[in-house]
Amino acid sequence: MTHKKNHVVELDDVVVRFAGDSGDGMQLTGSLFSDSVAFAGNDFATFPDYPSEIRAPQGTIAGVSGFQVHFGHNNIHTSGDLADVLVAMNPASLRASLKWAEKDAILIVDSDAFIEKGIIKAGYDTNPLEDNSLVGYNLIKAPISRLTKEAVKDLGIELKTALRCKNMFALGIVLYLFNRKLDSANAFFEEKFKSNPLIVESNKRVLKAGFIFAENVEAINSTFRVQPAKLKKGKYRNITGNRATAWGFLAASERSGRELFLGSYPITPASEILQELTKHKQFSVKAFQAEDEIAGICSSLGASFTGSLAVTSTSGPGLSLKSEAIGLAVMTELPIVIVDVQRGGPSTGMPTKSEQSDLFQALFGRNGECPTIVLAAISSSDCFYSAYEASKLALEHMTPVILLSDGALANGSEVFKIPKVADLPEINPPIVEPNDPDFKPYRRDENKLSRYWAIPGTEGLRHRIGGLEKENITGNVSNDPLNHQLMVKLRDDKVKRVANYIPKQKIIGKNSGELLVVSWGGTYGVMLTAIERMQEEGRDISLAHFKYINPLPKNTKEIFSKFKKIIVCELNNGQFVSYLKMNFPEFKYEQYNKIQGLPFMVSELKEKFSSLLNE
Amino acid sequence: MEESQIKVPAIPELTKEDFVSDQMVKWCPGCGDHAILSSMEKVFPKLGIRKEDFVVVSGIGCSSRFPYYMNTYGIHGIHGRAAAIASGVKIANPELSVWMITGDGDCMAIGGNHFIHVVRRNLDINIVLFNNKIYGLTKGQYSPTTPKGAKTKTSPQGTFEVPFNPGELVIGAQGTFFARVTDSNPKMMVDVLFEAARHNGTSVVEILQNCVIFSNKIHDLITSKETKEDNQLHLKQGKPMLFGKEKDKGIVLRGTKLEVVKLGENRITEKDVLIHNQYDHDPGIHNMLARMAPPEFPIALGVIRAVEQETYEEAMTDSIVVAKNISPLKSVDDLISSGNIWEI
Numbered sequence A: 001m002t003h004k005k006n007h008v009v010e011l012d013d014v015v016v017r018f019a020g021d022s023g024d025g026m027q028l029t030g031s032l033f034s035d036s037v038a039f040a041g042n043d044f045a046t047f048p049d050y051p052s053e054i055r056a057p058q059g060t061i062a063g064v065s066g067f068q069v070h071f072g073h074n075n076i077h078t079s080g081d082l083a084d085v086l087v088a089m090n091p092a093s094l095r096a097s098l099k100w101a102e103k104d105a106i107l108i109v110d111s112d113a114f115i116e117k118g119i120i121k122a123g124y125d126t127n128p129l130e131d132n133s134l135v136g137y138n139l140i141k142a143p144i145s146r147l148t149k150e151a152v153k154d155l156g157i158e159l160k161t162a163l164r165c166k167n168m169f170a171l172g173i174v175l176y177l178f179n180r181k182l183d184s185a186n187a188f189f190e191e192k193f194k195s196n197p198l199i200v201e202s203n204k205r206v207l208k209a210g211f212i213f214a215e216n217v218e219a220i221n222s223t224f225r226v227q228p229a230k231l232k233k234g235k236y237r238n239i240t241g242n243r244a245t246a247w248g249f250l251a252a253s254e255r256s257g258r259e260l261f262l263g264s265y266p267i268t269p270a271s272e273i274l275q276e277l278t279k280h281k282q283f284s285v286k287a288f289q290a291e292d293e294i295a296g297i298c299s300s301l302g303a304s305f306t307g308s309l310a311v312t313s314t315s316g317p318g319l320s321l322k323s324e325a326i327g328l329a330v331m332t333e334l335p336i337v338i339v340d341v342q343r344g345g346p347s348t349g350m351p352t353k354s355e356q357s358d359l360f361q362a363l364f365g366r367n368g369e370c371p372t373i374v375l376a377a378i379s380s381s382d383c384f385y386s387a388y389e390a391s392k393l394a395l396e397h398m399t400p401v402i403l404l405s406d407g408a409l410a411n412g413s414e415v416f417k418i419p420k421v422a423d424l425p426e427i428n429p430p431i432v433e434p435n436d437p438d439f440k441p442y443r444r445d446e447n448k449l450s451r452y453w454a455i456p457g458t459e460g461l462r463h464r465i466g467g468l469e470k471e472n473i474t475g476n477v478s479n480d481p482l483n484h485q486l487m488v489k490l491r492d493d494k495v496k497r498v499a500n501y502i503p504k505q506k507i508i509g510k511n512s513g514e515l516l517v518v519s520w521g522g523t524y525g526v527m528l529t530a531i532e533r534m535q536e537e538g539r540d541i542s543l544a545h546f547k548y549i550n551p552l553p554k555n556t557k558e559i560f561s562k563f564k565k566i567i568v569c570e571l572n573n574g575q576f577v578s579y580l581k582m583n584f585p586e587f588k589y590e591q592y593n594k595i596q597g598l599p600f601m602v603s604e605l606k607e608k609f610s611s612l613l614n615e
Numbered sequence B: 001m002e003e004s005q006i007k008v009p010a011i012p013e014l015t016k017e018d019f020v021s022d023q024m025v026k027w028c029p030g031c032g033d034h035a036i037l038s039s040m041e042k043v044f045p046k047l048g049i050r051k052e053d054f055v056v057v058s059g060i061g062c063s064s065r066f067p068y069y070m071n072t073y074g075i076h077g078i079h080g081r082a083a084a085i086a087s088g089v090k091i092a093n094p095e096l097s098v099w100m101i102t103g104d105g106d107c108m109a110i111g112g113n114h115f116i117h118v119v120r121r122n123l124d125i126n127i128v129l130f131n132n133k134i135y136g137l138t139k140g141q142y143s144p145t146t147p148k149g150a151k152t153k154t155s156p157q158g159t160f161e162v163p164f165n166p167g168e169l170v171i172g173a174q175g176t177f178f179a180r181v182t183d184s185n186p187k188m189m190v191d192v193l194f195e196a197a198r199h200n201g202t203s204v205v206e207i208l209q210n211c212v213i214f215s216n217k218i219h220d221l222i223t224s225k226e227t228k229e230d231n232q233l234h235l236k237q238g239k240p241m242l243f244g245k246e247k248d249k250g251i252v253l254r255g256t257k258l259e260v261v262k263l264g265e266n267r268i269t270e271k272d273v274l275i276h277n278q279y280d281h282d283p284g285i286h287n288m289l290a291r292m293a294p295p296e297f298p299i300a301l302g303v304i305r306a307v308e309q310e311t312y313e314e315a316m317t318d319s320i321v322v323a324k325n326i327s328p329l330k331s332v333d334d335l336i337s338s339g340n341i342w343e344i
C-alpha cells in the first residue's frame, strides 16, 4: 500500500493507548499492535489495564479495558506515562482514559458509539465530541461501527459477529498512522481462526478498511515514523512476565537435571504461570492444579523431598495461606520457590491492579524465626532470570526462596533478548550419593550451611524429617533448649551467607553525591527512565535498584554512606524503607509512596527528585 | 526419577527388623497406635518393595508421630496437610510406595479438603486413618467423628454435631478403596493393610483405635469380648454376609434397605443373605455397608470397596509420554526461540 500523505514526522518514542469496553477486544488489539511494533524492530513495553470483572455492565466506566504500548528507537524501559495516541471505542472509555492522554494527543473515537444512551451511561452531560471540551486534542471522529458493517456486508455474517471486528478497524487506523504494514495482523488472523475462513476474511477486510479510512480522512494530515531501536545483535521476542517466569523455571529444570513440579491454585494475576507450565509436559513438567494454595505448596514440598525442582505460584492472599507450609520448608530445609505475583491488598483488594504490597509478608509473615531468601524480579523479561536464579539459590542452598513479581510485570510485556540455556550459570544441588557413610539428615555444607539432599529411592539414606525441631546433625526430634537456639542461628546464618553468592548492588550513576534514589522490584523501568533523564539534564542523582531483598547485597551500607540524601520509592505504604531502617538505622531516609494500584509516572518522579535536589 | 529405576534385580528378603526405627516410641502405654505400628512393620517386608522405596507421610497428632517410628523415608508434616504432601511425593515419583498416616482430626477436620480431593483423584496412596474419635495430642477435644452427644473437653454438655462416617465420605468422594478394621484384631489389620497396599489407587483404611486417655473404650461395643461377635460383620469377597457367635445372623437387601435377619426364622436360609462384592463399581451397597452401625446393625469390617480405575499419576505419566512424542520442542532453547522471533 502506498501512502497518500507525504508528510511524515519522525519521533523518538510514542505511547499508544487502546481503550474500550471489556468485550471490545482491546487486549488483543494492543498485543497485535505490539507485534507489529516488534517486527519493525522497535524497542517497546506494554501495560494492560483491565477491570477484575470479566464483563462489567456494557458501556460503563467500570467496564473499561485498556492496553498501553510504548515504543521507540531508544531503550524503552516503561509502558509510558501519558498517551500520544488514545483510541476510545465508546464514551465511557474516553471519559475513563482521557486523564492518561497528553493534552495535545491524537484521539481516535468511534463516533457511532457517541449516541445519547452511551453518553449518559458514561456520565457525560453533553456529547464530548460536540461540546468543545476536546479543544486542543487532535480529534479523529471515525464512524467505526458503520464502516465495519459496511466492510463485511456482502460476507453474509451476522451483525453481532461483524461488529466484533470493529477493534480491527481501530487497529487499521493506528497502523496507518505509524506507517506500519498489515502483514503481522493478517498472519495472526490466518493462524488463530484457521478453522473459520469467514472470520479470517472479515477481520482482514475490517483492518484494511480502517487503514484506508485513515489514508483518506482529512483529520489525519501527517503520519509518524519511529526508527528501529539500536538493540544489540541477537534474536528477540516479546514476552510477558508470567511467561518469562514459567520459562525461567523450565530452563532451571533443564540445567539442574531436576524434574520441574509446580503445585498451584489459580489466582489473578498469577494463573498464567500455572497455565503456561501445563503446556510443557514434553519437558516432563508436572503441573498439579491443587484444591487450594495450601495443597499447592504442600504438594510441592512433597515433590521437593522426592528430588524435584519444586515451585508454587500465587498472589498475596494465596501467600497468606501458604505461610505455615513455608515454615515447614524452613524447618525441613528443603528447596522450594514460592512465586508471589503481588496485587493490591489487603484481602481480595484490587486483584487486577499492581502493588508492591507483600514485601512484609514475604519477609516476616510466618510463625517462629523463619527466614527465607527473598528476590524481586525487576522487569517482565527479568522474570526469566529471576525465576532461574531463585531456583538456583533454592537448590544449592537447600532453602525456600520467595520470588516477588507483580501484576504489572506479570501481564506487561517487553522485548526479550533470547539467551542460550547453556550460557546460564550451572546449578549444582547437593545430592547425596547412595550409601554415603557420612550422611546425616542435618549435616551441613561448611560454607553455605546447607544440608544435603537425600532423595527417596536412594539406597542407604532412609531418614525422617518434619516440622518438629530437629537435633543438629542427627535430625532426631529435640526439645533441648541449647540445640533450639543453635538451630535457629544456623537457619538464620544459612540465609545470611547467601550474600556471599549474589552480586554486589550496582549503582546507576555516580557512586557518591547529592541524592541516591532507592527502589526495588517491578518499578525498575520507570525509575531508570526518570534517573537517566535527570542525569542527562546534569542533575546529581544516582539510582540503586534492588533485586536481592533478603539477604541484601553486602555493599548496601557502603553505598548508602556516600550520599547526602536517600529517597526510597515504592508502590506501597513504605515497607522497603522500614526494612532498610531496621537494617541500617544510621541513615536518614526520605520516602515516596504511591498506593493507587498504578505504576509510577516518570514525570511525578522527576518532580519529586527535583524538589529534593533544590531544597 | 533415575534413582528408583536402578532397581536391584531381586529384592532381598526383608523382615520386620528392617523397618524398626531407633527412636523411642512415645505413645501412652496401652494406646491402640502400638498395635497398628506392629502390624505395619509386619506388612511392609511382605510387599516385595525395596525398603528405600517406602515413603511415610503424616500430619500432626499422636497418630502422626508414626513416621519417626518406621525406618523408611518419611515426612512428619503439618496439621491436616499430609494428603497434599503425599500427593506431591507420589506425582513426583510414581515408583514409590507412599503411605499416609493421619488421625480423625487431621484427616476429617483441618485436612478434610485435601482428603476428599486425594480420594477423588485416585492417586495410588495408602491412607491409614487412626480413628479414636477424639483429638488426642491436644488432650481431648471432640473431633468430626466423635459421636453426637459425647461429652469431651469442648463439649461439656455433649456435642451437638452430627459426626462424619469416613467410609461414606470416601465413597461420596468417588473413592475406589475403603476398608475398616479395629486395633484389637492384628491379623485382620495385617490382611487388610496388605490388600490396601496392593490396590492401585487411593486406599483408605479406617482403624478404630482406642485412646486410653481421652476416649477410652469408645469402640467397646464393637471390640469387647462379650459383644463383638454380634456387633461385627467380617466382610469377605464372594462370601455371604453372616455374623454372630453362631454365624446365624445375616444381612439381606429388602427393597432399598439392608436388614438383619436370623437364619431359620421366617424360612430365611443362607441363600437369602447378601454376597459381598467389593469389586462392584456401583457404590450403593458399599455405602449402605459403610453406614451400618450398632445397635441396629453390626459394623462392617474388612474391605468394603475395591474397584479398578485409572490413577492420577498413570494419566499424568501417559500425557507426558504423548507430549514427548508429538512435541517439536526438544529443549528449552527450542521453546524460547519458537513463535514470533526477530533478529537484529
Ligand SMILES: Cc1ncc(C[n+]2csc(CCOP(=O)(O)OP(=O)(O)O)c2C)c(N)n1
Residues within 6 Å of the ligand: B060, B061, B062, B063, B064, B079, B102, B103, B104, B105, B106, B107, B130, B132, B134, B135, B136, B137, B138, B143
Ligand atoms: C495449624 C494447627 N492447628 C492446630 C494444631 C493443634 N493440634 C495438633 S494435633 C490436633 C488434633 C489431633 O487429632 P487427631 O488428628 O485426631 O490425632 P490424634 O492425636 O487423635 O491421633 C490439633 C488440633 C496444630 N498442630 N496445628
Ligand code: SF4
Residues within 6 Å of the ligand: B026, B027, B028, B030, B031, B032, B033, B062, B063, B132, B136, B137, B210, B211, B212, B213, B214
Ligand atoms: S493420648 Fe490417646 S491417642 Fe495419644 S498416645 Fe495417648 S492413648 Fe494414644
Ligand SMILES: [Mg+2]
Residues within 6 Å of the ligand: B061, B103, B104, B105, B130, B131, B132, B133, B134, B135, B136, B143
Ligand atoms: Mg484422633
